[in-house]
Amino acid sequence: MARAILHGTAVSSGIAVGRGFYRNHRPGPAPHILVPLESVETEALRLEDAANAVAAEFERAKASLPASLHDQTDLIDSHLLICRDPKLTGEALDRVRAQRMNAEWALEESVARIAEMFERIPFPYIRDRIQDVRAVADRIVRHLADAASFPETGGEKGVLLAHDLTPADSLGLSPQRLLAFITEQGGKTSHTGILARSLQIPAVVGVAGLSGEIRPGDLLVVDGLRGRVLVDPAESELAQAIERQEQFLSYQRRIRVSAPLPAETEDGHRLHVFANMEKADDAETALSAGAEGAGLVRTEYGYIARSTLPTEEELYREYSRLAAAMAPRRVTFRTLDVGADKIFSERRNLNEANPALGMRGIRYCMRHRDIFRTQLRAILRASAHGDTALMFPLVSGVTELRQAKSILNEAKQELDAAGVPFDASMPVGTMIELPSAVFTAEDLARESDFFSIGTNDLIQYSLGVDRDNRHVAHMHQPLHPAVVRAIKFVTDMAHKAGISVCVCGEMAADPLCLPVLLGMPVDAVSIAPQSIPAIKHLIRRSSMDENREMLHHVLAASTHQSINSMVLQSVYGRFPEDMAFFISSLVP
Numbered sequence: 001m002a003r004a005i006l007h008g009t010a011v012s013s014g015i016a017v018g019r020g021f022y023r024n025h026r027p028g029p030a031p032h033i034l035v036p037l038e039s040v041e042t043e044a045l046r047l048e049d050a051a052n053a054v055a056a057e058f059e060r061a062k063a064s065l066p067a068s069l070h071d072q073t074d075l076i077d078s079h080l081l082i083c084r085d086p087k088l089t090g091e092a093l094d095r096v097r098a099q100r101m102n103a104e105w106a107l108e109e110s111v112a113r114i115a116e117m118f119e120r121i122p123f124p125y126i127r128d129r130i131q132d133v134r135a136v137a138d139r140i141v142r143h144l145a146d147a148a149s150f151p152e153t154g155g156e157k158g159v160l161l162a163h164d165l166t167p168a169d170s171l172g173l174s175p176q177r178l179l180a181f182i183t184e185q186g187g188k189t190s191h192t193g194i195l196a197r198s199l200q201i202p203a204v205v206g207v208a209g210l211s212g213e214i215r216p217g218d219l220l221v222v223d224g225l226r227g228r229v230l231v232d233p234a235e236s237e238l239a240q241a242i243e244r245q246e247q248f249l250s251y252q253r254r255i256r257v258s259a260p261l262p263a264e265t266e267d268g269h270r271l272h273v274f275a276n277m278e279k280a281d282d283a284e285t286a287l288s289a290g291a292e293g294a295g296l297v298r299t300e301y302g303y304i305a306r307s308t309l310p311t312e313e314e315l316y317r318e319y320s321r322l323a324a325a326m327a328p329r330r331v332t333f334r335t336l337d338v339g340a341d342k343i344f345s346e347r348r349n350l351n352e353a354n355p356a357l358g359m360r361g362i363r364y365c366m367r368h369r370d371i372f373r374t375q376l377r378a379i380l381r382a383s384a385h386g387d388t389a390l391m392f393p394l395v396s397g398v399t400e401l402r403q404a405k406s407i408l409n410e411a412k413q414e415l416d417a418a419g420v421p422f423d424a425s426m427p428v429g430t431m432i433e434l435p436s437a438v439f440t441a442e443d444l445a446r447e448s449d450f451f452s453i454g455t456n457d458l459i460q461y462s463l464g465v466d467r468d469n470r471h472v473a474h475m476h477q478p479l480h481p482a483v484v485r486a487i488k489f490v491t492d493m494a495h496k497a498g499i500s501v502c503v504c505g506e507m508a509a510d511p512l513c514l515p516v517l518l519g520m521p522v523d524a525v526s527i528a529p530q531s532i533p534a535i536k537h538l539i540r541r542s543s544m545d546e547n548r549e550m551l552h553h554v555l556a557a558s559t560h561q562s563i564n565s566m567v568l569q570s571v572y573g574r575f576p577e578d579m580a581f582f583i584s585s586l587v588p
Contacts, residue, residue, distance in 0.1 A: 002221075003232040004213045008182070010227035011193030013530075013581070014202035015245035016180035017238065020159045020220050022211075030104035030141065037100065044096045047103035050143035051089045054136065055080055082136045087114060089140070104141055111137045121338075131185050135164045159220050161210060165192045180222035182229055184210045196224075197530050204229055225581065244580075251581050252533075259290030259533040261540065265518070269544045272524035273536050274332075276504060280318060283325035286529040290536055293329035293387075295526025296452065296504045297322065299375065300338050309371065315378035323386030330387040332452070332502075332526075333379050334431065335404075336371065337361050337393040361394025361433075362404055369407060376411040383423035391429035391452050396436045398443045405447070432490050433457035441490045445497035452526070453490060455505035459483055477560040478507040479567060484516060484554055491520045502526055511538055511575070511582045512567050518542060519551030538578060546574070 035043045062076045082088060088110055095106035111134060118130040157179045164185040178201055186192045186205030196203030202224025214220065214231055221230035221241040225248070230237055263273045274295030275286035279302075286294065302310050302318055323331050338360055365372035379390050392404045405428060415422050427449035432438060434457070445451065455478065460466065462482050465475045477483070487503070494501045500523040507513045508525035514535065517525065521544070527535060550570055557563045572579050 001234055002230040002237055004230075006207050006209065006213055006229040006231065008204040008207035008227050008229070009186075010203070010224045011186070011205050012181075012196035012201065012203035012224050013248070014180070014200075014222075014224045015241055015248055016159060016202045016220075016222040016224070017241055017245065018157055018159045018179040018220060018222075020161045020182070020214050020216065020218050022161045022216055023165075030108040031102060032105045033102040035096065035100045035102055040097055040100055043103055044093050046144065047089065047093060047096060047106070047140075050103070050140045051083055053143050054139045055083045057139075058083065079132060079136055082133055083140070088133065088137065103144055107137050107140060131164050134185070138163070159222055161214060161216075163211070165195070180220075180224065181205075182207055182210060182214075182220070182222060184208065197528075248581055251578075255533040255537040258540070259288075259536060261290075261536070263536040263539040265539060265542050265544050265547075267544050269518070269521065271518060271522070271539055272502075273532055273539070274330075274502065274524055274526040275529045275532060276526050277322070277331075277529075280321035280325050282529070283322060286532075287326070287329075289529040289532040291329070291529060291532055294322070294326055294331040295502050295524060297331060297333045299333055299336055303336065303338075309374075312374045312378050312381075315375060316381045319378055319382035319388075320385040323382045323388050327386035330389060332389040332391060332429070333382075334391050334393050334452075335362070335379075336365055336375055338364070362392045362400055363394065363396075365392075366400065366403055366407075373407060373411055376408050377415060380408075380411055380415055380422040380426070381420060383426045384421040388423065389427040389429060389450070391431050391450075393431045393454070394433055394457070395430050395444070396434050397440050398447060401430055401444060401447055434461055435486070438462075438486045438490055441493040442496070445493050445499055448497075448499060450499050451490060451494045451501045453487055453501065453503045453505075453522075455483075455487075455503060455507035458486065458505075459507070462486060477564070478510060478513050479516065479554065479563045480560040481555075481558060481563065484563070487517070487522075488520050488551075488555065491522055500524065509535060511535070511579065512564075512571050514538060515542060515547045515550045515571060516554055516567065518544065519547035519549075519554075521547070534578070534582065538575060541575065541578075546570075 058076050058080045062080075088107075091113070092103070092106040092110040095101045095109055096103060099106075101109065114133055115130050118127055118133075121127045157177050159180045159182060160178055162181075162183050165181060165183050178199060180201050181192050181196050181203040183192050183203075183205045184207055192203055192205050202222045204222055204224060204227050207229060214229075218231055219233065219238075221228075221233050221237065223229070223241070230241070233241065263271045265271075272292050272295075273290070274293045275282070275289065275291035276296045276298070277283070277286060277294045278298050283294075299315075299319075302315055319333065359367065365375075376390075379388065382388060390408075392401065395401050395404075408428065412422070412424065416424075429450040429452055430437070430444050430448040431452050431454050432441065432444075433454040437444060438458075441451075459476060459478055459480070463475060463477065463480060465472050491501045502524040503517055503522050504526040508517065509527040509531040511534075514525075518539070525535070550567070553566060554563050557566065
């Protein structure tokens, strides 16, 4: 038996076997020292020098970026912004001077205060960015301790181990030497997963006890399908892992070949498979994976880690570049779906008691119409460069939809009067994420060109469950009867009105939820590019008769336990070989 089996969250699929090496060890507890009055400025200079040294490291990492990771430049830029953000180093310097804290202590206090702010953010993608703040702060502390250099293995490939992994940390290594990533920190949306998927290597994050259980040079099996790490595996375990590794690679090669083919069931039903994207640099990855377009462009990306609001021209350049890169395929832009106070460093926090039910999505845009109008004008201008659509997030009913469309019409009139070209007939859709939107779906469908169902938020708001809260995460059930019936009702109302329905969110990429969605039938799914080849492969092997029968039984069930059991038995029975290479939210 292995000396230890550690568990975490799988964020990049695959199996890797190799020896571990540490990089970016987390410093020990910061010393708390009261600096003598005459040494305060010396201590402040010490902190400034360390922060500048880290910024220089990021600049060097950016300059030496390997060609395979050119699309990661923006990640390094975000860490540069954090390093220079007054809320981190500036506030720490104030603590050194005002409270005579030593640099390490002051930095620790600044990070703690920022972490409190991030904890109130309801969006996992944004909330996970606190890991980047901590990583930058840890790097500065290592410079303060003169411990900024880390030993690396020789020429052999290895498994990179870290408390957390910043883009600059990984880019300082040769990608050819990396077999996998394992970190103690991080979540599904952390940069570790983004980098690992870019390099197409396995990654497991959130592994508690990593530094206590794994020694440098230990032989490891990294299971990026089950979220497990085997430390010093037995010969039989090692042989099994190597066999599964080859099976996985063979499966990936096989489905990749057929990725460009349409996602059409055995009995001729076509499902459109789009990619979730954030920026123009994602286009090549999405197209090579077989994406038929961009079903969800998260425009928040253009606002994150900035000290000022983006201008209309900046947004237009990025949006038009994406539209042109995906042409003639459709690109669907979701308007800003997060309160700007939570992503612009100079904005005051709203201090909302319950931000998940507060000022976010379309309600934030309606309150800050200048920000909203700037983005709408940029999207409209980009529509002249390709097939584009836009959709409004977190719409609670017809009143909000009409208000948003009214502002859109005003932006159209402004551009038309100025002679600026745009697609006047660009489709406008509604995101269905709230129970109120479900209940008024028939009304919303009459005033929408299409629906997009955001299952992540729909599940959260329908079940009252925060999936990132470990106390209730087990209650986050995508096939809960309430969720399935809600999606079915919305699909029926959309088709009654003659409009299409796309499902985005993790549910759309879950092979156990896919037959249920197909049976409704939804018209499209929008998923991460890395998931597209496998999902299209499963669709082509499925039958609509079987999917409809499955849905019939699911709709008649009264508990998620019975639905999960039914679906597990059916899908594993139909696709036993495929399911060995999937991560599903329903599988323990």
